[in-house]
Amino acid sequence: MLAEATRILSELKKDDLYSVAAVKVPTKNVIVCMEIACHMLGHKPEKKHLNKTTNDENGFFECARVNLLSNPTEFLKRMMTYDKENIPPKVVASVNAIIESPDFNQDNIKKASEALLGICKWAMAMMKYYELLKIVNPKRAKVAEMNIMLKEVRARLAEKMAKLREVEEMMARLEATYQQKLAEEAALIAKIDDCNKKLERAGKIIGGLAGEKQRWTDTVAKLSAEFDYLIGNCLIAAGMVAYSGAFTA
Numbered sequence: 001m002l003a004e005a006t007r008i009l010s011e012l013k014k015d016d017l018y019s020v021a022a023v024k025v026p027t028k029n030v031i032v033c034m035e036i037a038c039h040m041l042g043h044k045p046e047k048k049h050l051n052k053t054t055n056d057e058n059g060f061f062e063c064a065r066v067n068l069l070s071n072p073t074e075f076l077k078r079m080m081t082y083d084k085e086n087i088p089p090k091v092v093a094s095v096n097a098i099i100e101s102p103d104f105n106q107d108n109i110k111k112a113s114e115a116l117l118g119i120c121k122w123a124m125a126m127m128k129y130y131e132l133l134k135i136v137n138p139k140r141a142k143v144a145e146m147n148i149m150l151k152e153v154r155a156r157l158a159e160k161m162a163k164l165r166e167v168e169e170m171m172a173r174l175e176a177t178y179q180q181k182l183a184e185e186a187a188l189i190a191k192i193d194d195c196n197k198k199l200e201r202a203g204k205i206i207g208g209l210a211g212e213k214q215r216w217t218d219t220v221a222k223l224s225a226e227f228d229y230l231i232g233n234c235l236i237a238a239g240m241v242a243y244s245g246a247f248t249a
Contacts, residue, residue: 002084005125008118009079014072016115021069025054026061029109032098033116034064036123039094041078043067079122087130095123 023030038044038060049059049066056062068075098104099120110117 001121001125001128005118005122006080008121009076012076012115012118014076016113017069017072017075020113020115021065023061026056027112028055028103029105029112030116031056031061032104033109033119034068035060036095036098037068037075037119038063039091039098040082040123040126041068041075042091079119082126084126084129085133087126092127092130095127099124099127 020030020034026034035058043063045059045063049056049062051057052059052062053065104120106117106120109120
């Protein structure tokens with residue numbers, strides 16, 4: 001309905017509205033449409049407007065002629081940019097009363113003028129939109145409330161995610177340290193294994209040297225004992241050499 005009303009308004013020509021303004025004796029349909037336009041756009045007839053035109057006892061046609069039809073461009077602009085989100089309830093009540101009255105007939109209005117029909121369809125679309133807002137606005141409020149809650153939840157989530165990142169970074173550091181310690185452990189195990197092998201070889205060497213020590217100890221003891229016979233042995237040897245060398249058989 002809004003799209004249709006917008007299309008109709010966009011197709012209205014200023015000449016159509018000038019033609020309405022030029023009406024000398026407005027019919028009931030013309031007056032009804034102008035009354036709707038006055039209510040929608042916040043114009044109220046003054047005393048000077050009353051009965052100024054034939055059939056216009058309440059002055060709505062004259063009021064519309066002065067305030068709206070005198071400047072069709074501005075009139076159309078105001079309808080195109082109408083604040084449909086904030087229609088006053090008083091305006092809604094007045095317009096609905098007209099639309100629901102027996103005097104309101106779209107077919108008759110259409111016969112009177114396409115411009116008038118466009119204005120009426122626009123007003124009816126605004127009324128329908130107002131009724132739908134009664135359903136939509138609580139949902140909008142709920143959405144706004146939920147968006148606030150969502151914002152708070154997202155803020156808490158961002159905080160938790162930041163803490164999670166800190167924990168993950170700490171875990172990454174600990175994992176790196178753990179891997180480093182594992183590498184150090186492996187290196188130490190390798191060193192221990194190497195040292196054990198060296199100790200084993202050293203043990204064998206020490207064991208071998210222990211037997212050699214005994215042999216040298218025995219040798220020293222033997223040589224010490226033989227040292228005591230050295231002078232006598234030398235004397236016998238010298239005598240033997242002298243005897244063997246100087247004398248014949």
